[in-house]
Amino acid sequence: MGAVKVLGACPLDCPDACSWVVTVEDGVATGLRGNKEHPVTRGALCVKVNRYLEQVGAPNRLRYPLRRTGPKGSGRFERISWDEALDEIATRLTGIIDEYGAEAIWPFHGTGSLGYLQGLEGYPGRRMFNVLGASHHAATICSVAGSAGLSYTLGTSGGMDPEDFAKSKLILLWGTNPLTSGHHLWKFVQDSGAYLVAIDPVRTKTAERCDEHLAPLPGTDAALALGLLHVVVSLGAEDTEFIAEHTEGWPEFRERIMEFTPERVAAITGLECEQIVALGERIAGTRPTAIRASQGMQRHAGGGMALRVLGCLPGVTGDWAIPGGGLHYSTSGHFELDLPALVRDDLLPHPVRTLSMTRLGEALLDVDDPPVQALFVIGANPVGSNPDQRRVIEGLSREDLFTVVLEHFATDTVDYADIVLPATMQPEHLDVIAGYGHLYLVWNEPAVEPPGECLSTTETFRRLSRRLGLTEPALYESDEELARQLLKGHDLDRLRADGFLKVQPGPVPAGKLQFVSPRAQFAGHDPLPTYTPPADPGDGLVLISAASHYFLNTTFGANPELRRRAGETRITLHPDDAAARGIADGAPVSVVNARGSFEAIAEVSDRVRPGVAGTTKGRWAKDSGGATVNATIAERDADFGGGAVFHDNRVEVVPR
Structure with a gap:
């Protein structure tokens, strides 16, 4: 039997969501390369994913269910059967529900996979947890502040098509290092021939390749953006036609802009006043100007406000109306998928509380209404990824906390588990991926059988639902049925055959751009975009x-x-x-x-x-x-x- 080529998709937490091709010989994955036909992947994978098959076949990969035998944190386990694992989980969950109620269960999803069937985007297992009435999980650790800020300004968190960077004349790479995190954008940046400006406190690999590098103090991005707008407006370079037709609240916002003189902004950001003026003048005289801002720059006290201000900048210059102009943060807002049909929150017996991913230590140690008694960790390694590592470890060390971890390797978090369940990896299961750095849905076809007794996350929850005696038919639908429900309105058969399918972006802004946001004001924020300083009170x-x-x-x-x-x-x-x-x-x-x-x-x-x-x-x-x-x-x-x-x-x- 000759080699077979199977189309798949990288599931990892990266904007590029690469389409890939797995070579299979005699049932073994022997090769992996980027799909040359995909307009963004263009045949190339990153230095990390080039070694993905090493991960799949690693000798230390988890292949069988495990039960803890030593103290929490010791990493000592014994192999058990799937029947034993499922029986123990079902017994413990039933007891917790009887004593504390189902909201004492927390399904903690992470970004180990962004798949809609097996990963974070679709919250695998949520149907089962909804039937039980478990707490909801808020995936707040990554991009939520920036997305919320952009939505106040634009009515959507979706921005420009990243492929349009090839049409830009000036590109601001703001708090982003695409040569390390999402390198496929760089091809479109290079194709543009644009003047490149890196705005980053660190001279990254990307900054070294740019024409200019500004290094503001971390957390001062909103002030810098307002200072640049001050220069634009002082030159009379605002697009009055775009502002009149497509925005609301300009007179008030103009007054706010004029408060942020270059001199004031220089004092806030630690930049030279001349740098701010020079870049402001360049923005004023260059159309189209595009901004790429990624998740790192909004991980501070004023992160959402920073993206809100950045979304305003192309509104003042009119770049939102020009191909190659605007801002790209995440394209997720452009994918019209039927997520409600997939997660089925209608199965909840009553409203339930929501627990925040970034507050894991607090929830495990301080919440008692009811206390978290069972934690399912799915595609996550919170000991390695969550804030306040000491408190997270302290919470996971609770002897009364029943922790189940679905994993590929014995991570830091696995060491604190009571039961460990071996999960399939991307070439071994069906999934649908949507990039947040492009506008393509990507299909992942299973290429090989999983090793040992690894199960897909969807199959794991089908089996656990059965062991719990749950009778809701939606809990037992196949992966193909789940995919069809998610992709309602899209050509699934074409997607499966071609491996990818481009979606049409929605309008940006969605409605009129809000320089003054009633929604922000209702939520208790300044209705005008402004600068919110960092909040860490420490020195150093x-x-x-x-x-x-x-x-x-x-x-x-x-x-x-x-x-x-x-x-x-x-x-x-x-x-x-x-x-x-x-x-x-x-x-x-x-x-x-x-x-x-x-x-x-x-x-x-x-x-x-x-x-x-x-x-x-x-x-x-x-x-x-x-x-x-x-x-x-x-x-x-x-x-x-x-x-x-x-x-x-x-x-x-x-x-x-």
Whole structure:
């Protein structure tokens, strides 16, 4: 039998949602490459996903159900059968429901997969948890603050088609490093021939390739945007026709803009006044101008407001009306999928509470109405990914907490599980992916059989529903039936045959652009876009924990080759800050604040601006001396939507 090519899709938490092709020989996946036919993937995968088949076939992959035998956190387990695992889960859940009610159960979904059937976008198992009446999970850890901010301004969080960057004349890469996180956008940026400006406190791989780099203090992006608008308006370069026809609240917003003089903004951002004026003049005279802003820049106290202001900028210049102009944050708002039909919240017997993903430690330790007694961790590694690592570990260590983890590897979180269930990986199950960095639905066809006794997440919950004696027919629908319900209105057969299908974006703005937002005012926010300063009261350096070139969140933390390439945990300090602390390049240091600490090796470089320290996320705590950067991060909400504040974080760096 010859080699077979099977179309699939990368499920990982990246805007590119690549279409890929798996080569299968005699039932074994022997090759993986990007799909050359996909207009964004164009045959290329990233340095991480190029090694994905190593993950699939790794000798340390979990292949059988496990039961804890040692203390929580010890990582000691014994192999059990699926029948034993399901019986124990069903018995424990039934007892918890009888004593505390079903809201004591929390299905905690993470971004390990963004699939609509097997991953976060469709909350697999939610139908079962709805029938039980379990608590709802709010996935607040990633992009919610920025999405909420943009929706106040634009009526949608969807922005411009990223492929239109090829038509831009000026591109602002604002708080984003696409050469590490979503490198396929770079092809369209290069095709444009545009003048490129990186706005980032760190001189990243992307910033090094740009024509200009501005390094504001973290969390001051809204002030910078207002200062740039001040220059545009002072030059009389606002698009009066677009403003009159497509916006509301301009007179009030204009007054707000004029409060943010370049001199004031320079003092807030730490930039030179001349830099602000020069970029403002360039924006004023260049059409079309496009902005790419990604999730990192909205992970602070004023993150939602920052995206709200950025959404206004193309409204003042009229770029929203020009191909190649506007802003791209996430295209998720453009996918018209029938998510209600998939998750079936109508199956709930009564309204239930919602628990926030970013407040896991708080919920496990402080909530008692009812207390969380059962935690299902699905596609997540909260010990490695959540704020306030110490409190998360303390909560997971509760002996009375029954924790079930669906996983591929023995992560930090698996070590605290009572039952571990082995999950399939992407080449082994059916799924539908929608990129948040392009406008394509991508189909994932199963290519090979799963190893050992691994089950898809959908099948796991079908079996658990049966073991619980639940009779709702919707709990037993096949993956194909689920896909058809989700994709109602789309050509599923064409999608399956071609591997991808482009959707038509909705209008941006959706209705008139709101310079003054009644919705924001109703929610208790300033009705006008403004600048909200960082909120960490600590002293010291602002710590940026950006994406690693070799890890994707914590997904590849067990890959030996990627760990070797990433090297030791490093923290980058500006020479002035290092000298003030007596720290030399290559010295071992501790990074500390009131919440916790982690260990690193100092890298002294002007890649970071003074007052800022830079490191990367994605490592496992048990491979990093028991703590990672998240040990220092507050379990505190951003301004909008309950988003996380990973970059609103002050630390001190001391020699070890």
